[in-house]
Each structure stands twice: as structure tokens, then as C-alpha cells.
Amino acid sequence: MTQILTSVFVGIFIGVGIYTFHYAEGLSYVSTEPQVCANCHIMRPQLDSWQKSSHHKAALCVDCHLPHDFIGKYIAKADNGRRHSTGFTFQNFHEPITITEKDSRILQKNCLRCHEPMVQDLVMIGQTDSNTTYCVRCHEGVGHGERVGLGRMDKNDK
Amino acid sequence: NIHEKKIEAINPYVRLVEVTEDDTDPEKWGINWPREYDSYKKTAIATKTRFGGHGGSEAMPAEKIERDPWLKRMFLGYAFSIDYRDRRGHAYMLEDQEKTLRQTKPQSGSCLHCHASIMPLYRKLGNGDATKGMEESYKYSYQDLSKMLHEMGKAFPVSCVDCHEHKTMQLRVTRPAFIAGIQRLADSSAPVPHLPSVDLWRQGDRKQKYHPNMDASRTEMRALVCAQCHVEYYCAGKQPLTFPWGDGLKVEDVERFWNNSTFPDGTHFYDFAHEESGAKVLKAQHPEFELWSQGIHARSGVACADCHMPYMRDGATKVSDHWVRSPLLNISRACQTCHKFSEQEIAARVDAIQERNYQLLQRTARALMDQLDAIEKAKKEGASDNQLEKARDFQRKAQWRLDFIAAENSMGFHAPQESARILGEAVDYARQGQVDAFNWRGVDN
Amino acid sequence: NIHEKKIEAINPYVRLVEVTEDDTDPEKWGINWPREYDSYKKTAIATKTRFGGHGGSEAMPAEKIERDPWLKRMFLGYAFSIDYRDRRGHAYMLEDQEKTLRQTKPQSGSCLHCHASIMPLYRKLGNGDATKGMEESYKYSYQDLSKMLHEMGKAFPVSCVDCHEHKTMQLRVTRPAFIAGIQRLADSSAPVPHLPSVDLWRQGDRKQKYHPNMDASRTEMRALVCAQCHVEYYCAGKQPLTFPWGDGLKVEDVERFWNNSTFPDGTHFYDFAHEESGAKVLKAQHPEFELWSQGIHARSGVACADCHMPYMRDGATKVSDHWVRSPLLNISRACQTCHKFSEQEIAARVDAIQERNYQLLQRTARALMDQLDAIEKAKKEGASDNQLEKARDFQRKAQWRLDFIAAENSMGFHAPQESARILGEAVDYARQGQVDAFNWRGVDN
Ligand SMILES: [Ca+2]
Numbered sequence A: 001m002t003q004i005l006t007s008v009f010v011g012i013f014i015g016v017g018i019y020t021f022h023y024a025e026g027l028s029y030v031s032t033e034p035q036v037c038a039n040c041h042i043m044r045p046q047l048d049s050w051q052k053s054s055h056h057k058a059a060l061c062v063d064c065h066l067p068h069d070f071i072g073k074y075i076a077k078a079d080n081g082r083r084h085s086t087g088f089t090f091q092n093f094h095e096p097i098t099i100t101e102k103d104s105r106i107l108q109k110n111c112l113r114c115h116e117p118m119v120q121d122l123v124m125i126g127q128t129d130s131n132t133t134y135c136v137r138c139h140e141g142v143g144h145g146e147r148v149g150l151g152r153m154d155k156n157d158k
Numbered sequence B, C: 001n002i003h004e005k006k007i008e009a010i011n012p013y014v015r016l017v018e019v020t021e022d023d024t025d026p027e028k029w030g031i032n033w034p035r036e037y038d039s040y041k042k043t044a045i046a047t048k049t050r051f052g053g054h055g056g057s058e059a060m061p062a063e064k065i066e067r068d069p070w071l072k073r074m075f076l077g078y079a080f081s082i083d084y085r086d087r088r089g090h091a092y093m094l095e096d097q098e099k100t101l102r103q104t105k106p107q108s109g110s111c112l113h114c115h116a117s118i119m120p121l122y123r124k125l126g127n128g129d130a131t132k133g134m135e136e137s138y139k140y141s142y143q144d145l146s147k148m149l150h151e152m153g154k155a156f157p158v159s160c161v162d163c164h165e166h167k168t169m170q171l172r173v174t175r176p177a178f179i180a181g182i183q184r185l186a187d188s189s190a191p192v193p194h195l196p197s198v199d200l201w202r203q204g205d206r207k208q209k210y211h212p213n214m215d216a217s218r219t220e221m222r223a224l225v226c227a228q229c230h231v232e233y234y235c236a237g238k239q240p241l242t243f244p245w246g247d248g249l250k251v252e253d254v255e256r257f258w259n260n261s262t263f264p265d266g267t268h269f270y271d272f273a274h275e276e277s278g279a280k281v282l283k284a285q286h287p288e289f290e291l292w293s294q295g296i297h298a299r300s301g302v303a304c305a306d307c308h309m310p311y312m313r314d315g316a317t318k319v320s321d322h323w324v325r326s327p328l329l330n331i332s333r334a335c336q337t338c339h340k341f342s343e344q345e346i347a348a349r350v351d352a353i354q355e356r357n358y359q360l361l362q363r364t365a366r367a368l369m370d371q372l373d374a375i376e377k378a379k380k381e382g383a384s385d386n387q388l389e390k391a392r393d394f395q396r397k398a399q400w401r402l403d404f405i406a407a408e409n410s411m412g413f414h415a416p417q418e419s420a421r422i423l424g425e426a427v428d429y430a431r432q433g434q435v436d437a438f439n440w441r442g443v444d445n
């Protein structure tokens, strides 16, 4: 398994033409496996914190972070794949990693995908940009417990 | 079991009755939205926290000016020294206004702006134009306007139609004095990092005035609906109800606005002349919106409704708790979604903030009382108006700041550092006034 | 390159050399831990923020008492009125201490406690017992002890061994005066919600004294290592170096502790007699730990190291940035891990907090200067010591509070509301002192 993954990821770095494809392939191939994301050590803190979050039995990374319509999913994967892997290769991204606005909207849609019935009353008032009730404004911790960033040491471990 | 709940919840907005702009009776809206209405009605329940609400068994809330006699002395010469009580739930707003002994002095019809579901009456007064109606209202006595209100049908406290557009249920503001006030703010260049829509509007062509219902984001609206009433104002017989935000929202911005104001008759603005000292002073009223604006919550996009009307789960759906009240009665919903600390710890944090503020407030009050004593003494010793001018000016400044925090209802919580800063300035001015009063002989005018 | 980075992360602690309790030279430790050492060395770089650090091109940091002449006047009669400069990086601590013109007055050997890697010298002085050594050190002159330090080998500023146990690299505290101070705090009943291990210890059998190295959690240690030095103290020739926490950490707790202290010779505790007024006053030094303790960050388990030594990623490993400096130079790592706002917004928040504090500080300083003027005047008019007693007492109270915030190095950030409260009290006392000085004739003693 690790062998396969490693080669998939090594493939990613080969060239602009094909890495996007490989990255997308590789992810969809094992897309329900959060380890895949965390294989990239940069994602490690998010994996750790997800494991401690209220959703770790309810949702996987892709459930929240990727769109769920067929086409949108692939576009997002290609786009993110390019950004993440170039970021990783050149180590030139902003730290702590912060979610992009575009991905925030994907995330929001995914909250609704699962929870719409419960929040109908609030979302019916409008979900245009300025009218959105962004769930994360109050439920920031659902996916990752406490804020993670570079990964904070546990409060109480000695 | 998500699936089952989906079915149960599918259509929460079946309307059983139509509601219109003229429907001020919440009961009718309650037929469509029973969950919100049920919680709305609870604002009639008496509640009490250390500093919030009213929970006595008495019919009327406790008298603030008896609990803190310095308040009474500070207001001598003004109706607030007659009767000034703890606030309580929205259900009582009209009744408490009708009953207050401040009504033993003439009050203007504009008082109703924030204590009743008033828009139909404004439209009537203005022949369909509510703004015009509001601008007329100050000329009526409270009694006359109140009578008109009651004659138009049942008179209600703040109601659904005041905050909601009836077709979509979207939030909207209605109060003309607020709209004029927020436009004054937008037209100014005062920084408003907590109201991004104002900044956006300022960058535009400004052909149309800033209007919350068009421009503000939903998050902002969750504060602005409250800012229709929980604000500092002028409301008396000399000019229309005014929200003083033309220079900004900070205590000194508002002070500057009043200082630069003149009444229509050309005289310099003041609220009342202090009975003992003769100083022409200002009165601050519940500047919740203004103080919140200076705090870290506002800057972080946390609105009044987030804390005072948190979502609550009701069966399979989540609704906004329309039992508007102290968040301390509801910490788990009001705070814990954002702050992952125990209820006890959160309560302790608020208490630490409020206790610091309370102690500093009492200290400031003592300083102001000392200053009043000093002016009394100077007067007895024969000080002239000229010789007291500086001391009186200090009183105006000190009292304005002290009152700003005393009248604000969160005991410093909405902006802890800012409140303490304001009180720090107030102490300084009061004591300087005391020095000047002692030194009246040295003041050459 | 994933594979390489993974390997790189496996064993970050390969030791190339052994280090011991006596190795105060950081270069040696740097062979084992080059990443930490590399960043540690950067404390020699000059940096500057609006209120922090030192970034001038001059060899020495700017003179605080020239920038704010009221500081100089407040310290008249004490060495701080001769030379008192901006702080800078850890690399300079020993040099700056050696060079300060405060050394033109006799200073005690205990000064080295916080400016050098001093433990081997303490052990030598105490024949192996560092605590005993520390307790002796105040009897030496600075010059003598400094000479001994240099003779023992190269003298270093704070070094690895001061914060790390050399076998495990765990954090630990070493400074005897700190350990005595924190034990005094633990023995008291002052509330310490931000130090849960003290509460835990208090509930135990208390057979052994509280000791951070045994009892404190890792989060707490990330603050306590700094609290060895960034604290209020007494350090002069009358008694051993003392950290005044026996009544708690708040400004009035520390004041009470000093007020109830007597020197070994039985005289009442004070730091110096003010040259102009004759008041016997206190001097506050850098109470960062004390002020942080009152803030919301401390209560939330956010330690000094979180902001001043944030983790930085170096390949696949994470290391603590040992370039201890202003977090404002490093907002992304220092703040954004917890606060999801843009760097610009975070900087603006800090600036808003610091600006409020700065203005209030300057206002308070003016009040104190006015009080000093008033005492001068009273003295000229012939006021007796008795008649000035109350005014002087007010000066002591006011100056203590003003200095507490002026000497604290975060310009209010570590606990914004608390700082403003303290300044509010200071203004009040200074102005009351002014009133009393004006009224000296009325004071009957
Ligand atoms: Ca007013």
C-alpha cells in the first residue's frame, strides 16, 4: 500500500502535464482513506485533529473538502492537486495553512449536504454570498477539534 | 437517524396565514412560525443574573437610582433622577415606558420609536412616508401619540414585522432614526472595521445612500436589527429623535457630535442643567451598539443575535431563540459553540470582566461625587459662574463618560478594555474638576 | 521529497556531544541541536515594532527616560533616573547590564540572576547548594560577582541549560528566587485559574513544597521558564532577591506584599525616597508574568512560548523558534495558528489595544506629574511632613500602578482590560494626591 501511494505521489511531481492527472487518479482510487491526505506530512496535524473531532466517525476528509457533483469534484481535485503539490514541492505556501475562499464554499455546501434538513429554517432566508450563514462561524471545530495550524502540543501532556 | 428526520422537517414554512406590513400583532405571525413565537413570548418571564435583567418578585424592576444613589445625584435636574429601573424582557417595553414616573415630566412622542411596533403609526403621521412621520413625532406629546397608537388597534412591543420582511422573512431594519443615523456614519470617514459593508459602500459611487437592507451582509444584519434601539440618542421636544453617529461610534466621537450640535433655535446642545452645579451636561442612554462596536467580538463578526438569540434545537430543526435575554442564562448555546471551555469557566471569565468593570465604575462614581461636593463648596464660598466654568466643563466630560458605561447594559462585557479606558478618562476629568473647584479663587476669568 | 523528509524526522536527537549541568556555552549544545541554536543566535539581530524591541542604528537601545521625561522625574532619587533603555534580544542581556549607567550606583550581585547563565556560580557560592548560593549573592557587589563569573570561564547570557534538563531536554526551571516565589504563591490561597497544577497541588497533602519541575504541566512550563526573569522583584543590598507573590499576582496583591514587608533590620519596606516629594515609593520591574496571568490568554492555556517561540516547520520536523522576539514580527506563526484572521487584521487589533493603553498611560503620567507639582508647591508654601503624609501615600499608590504598566513590556497587550483598570486606579490616586497637596492646610495631623 505505502509502496503504491509513494509511487503515485512521486508521479505527481514529474511534470505539469501529467501530475494533475496522477494526483486526481491517486486520490479517487483511495479517496475514502484519510491517510492519503496525511501521507503528505503537511496534512498530518489536520489528520490528527480530525481523529479527535466530533466527525471522525461521521465524515472523511473528502466528504467535507471535495464537491460531490461529478464534474465539480474533478475540477476541484485538479485545482487543489496542482496547488497542493506545487506548494509541497517548493515549500512556498503560507503557514499556517488556511482554507481558501473557494474551498470554504465547497465546505459550506458539504455541511448542508448532510445537515440541510435540520437547518432549513435558517438557510431558506437566503444563501447568496452576503446572505450565507457560514456554519464554520460557529462550528469551526467540527472537523478538527481545536485549531490546529502547525499543530499545537496537547494542553495537558507532560 | 438522518433519513427519518429529513422527512419530518421537509417543509417548515408552510404558511397558514398571510402576514403584511401592517400586522404588528405577533400572534398572527406565530401561526406560521410557532417555534419562534413560542420563544418570543418567553420574554415575559422574569430573569436575573448578577448585573442583568430583573428577577425580583416585585411587579416593577428594582430602582437603579436607589441601589446606586450616585446615579440619582448625577441626574439631579433631569427626569432620570425621578425613576430609573433595571431593564427587563421585550414583552414589557411598552408597559414599562407607560408606567415610568419619568412620564410625570413632559416626554416626546418619539419615545415610542423603540418601545412599540410603531411603523404603521409613522406611516399614518407621514401620509404613507414613515420617515416624515417619525420626523413629526417629536412634536406630539407622549400621551397624544400613545393614544393614537392605542386607537389604531392593539399596541404591541417590538414585533416580528419590525425585524422581518414579511414575504421572505429576511432580516431588515425599519426605524427611520436608525437609518438616518447609520447613513450619517457611512457618510463620515470614521473607521468601522466591524461593518465591512459600510467600507464597501464607501468605495462605491455613493449615488444612493448607504442602506442596511440593501448593503449589509446577513451577519451585520444580525446586529443592526438590535441597533435600531440599543443605542445612544437624543429624544426630547427640541428636535427630532437623533442618533449621534456623524463623527463615529466611540465615546469621544459621540461627544464631539453633541458638542458641535445646536438646536434648531440656535442654542448650544445639552440634555440638562445639573441642579446642584449648574453644569450643562449630556445624558447617555444604553449605548450597547456603540460599545459592542469597539470590542473584539464585533471585529470578529460576532453579532448580538449570536449571543442573545442563539440557535436552539427544536425537534428536527434548529431555530433562533427569540427569547432575547442575558446569554449568561444560556451559556451552552450562546458561548460554547465558539468557546470550548466549561460553562463554569466561561461564567467565571465573564464575572472577572464584569467585576473589574464594576469596581472601576464605583470608583469613578466616587470621584464624580467628590467633584460635585467641591463645586457645592466653591459655590458656598462665593465662586462665580465664570470661576466655575472650567470645573463644570470637566463635570460634563466626566459625567458623559461615567454615564456611558453605567447606562450600557453589559457591565463592560461588550468591550472590556474600552470600557475601562473610558472610566479611566472619566476619573481623570472628575478629579481635575475637583481640583479646579477647590482652586476657584485661582481661576481668573 | 517525501521519503527523505520522513527519514529526516525520525531521529532529531542524535547526540554528537554530551552536555552537562555545567555547560553554559550554548555553542556546545548547538552541535546537537543546530536548528534551535541557529534561531537562538538570531536574538542578536536588532528588531523594532511600534512599542517593542530596539531597532535604531545606535549601538545602545534608545533611552526611555529621554523619550518620556515623566519617567525620569518619577524615578528621581533612584538609579533608573540615570539610565533606562529599551530592552532588546536575549543575546545582549549581560552586555546591557554591564554597560548601564545604573552601575554608577552600587548594585547587588543578585542582578546577575536574570542576566547570565548563573547556576554554576551559585553552586560554587553555596558549596554545591545553588539556593544557598543565591541567598548569599546579594551581599556581593555586582562588580565582584561579575568578576567571579568571568573568571569561571566565558560568561553567557541565558543559555540552554537554564531552561532545559540536559538528559531529556525537557523544560525545567532553575532560578532559586523564582522557585521560592512560586512556592510562596502556591502556599497562599490566591486564585490561580491559569496554573491548574498549583490548584492540584493545593488539594494534595502538601508534604513537599510545590515545585514546577515536578508538578507543572508542559503548557505551564512553557510560561514558567520565562517567569524566572520576566517578573517584578526586589534586588538590592538589604535582603536576598525576592519575588513578591505571597499574596497573589495582581497589582494590589503585590503592593500588599511589599506594604507588609520589613527589611531584616526591621525598617518598613520601600525601594527609594522620591527626591522631590520625599515619598517612600516602590519600583515596579517588567511584570510580564504577573500581567499575563490576569489575561484571557493565560486562562486559555496560551503560554509565553506559544507567541514568543512559536513552532516553525523545518522540513518534516517542527522546532520551537528560539529567536525569542516580538510576536508582531512573526504574526503568521505566532497568532494565526489560533486566530483565523489576516495578518493585517491581527496587527490592527494589537495596535488598537496598544494605542488605547498608550493614551491612557500618558494621561496617567500627566496626572502624576501634576501631583508632583502640587507637592512641590505645598512644600514651598511650608507644608510639614505630617501635612504631606496623605499626599505622599497617594503618590506611592499611583506611582506603583503607573510604573507597573509602564515597566510591563507589552503595552497592555498581555491583559488589556486589567491594564486599563490599573491605570484607571492610578489616575484616581494621583489626582486625589493632587487635591490633598493643594489642601495641605486643611489636613490636620
Ligand atoms: Ca443621550
Ligand SMILES: [Ca+2]
Binding pocket: C232, C233, C234, C282, C283, C284, C285
Ligand atoms: Ca520592584
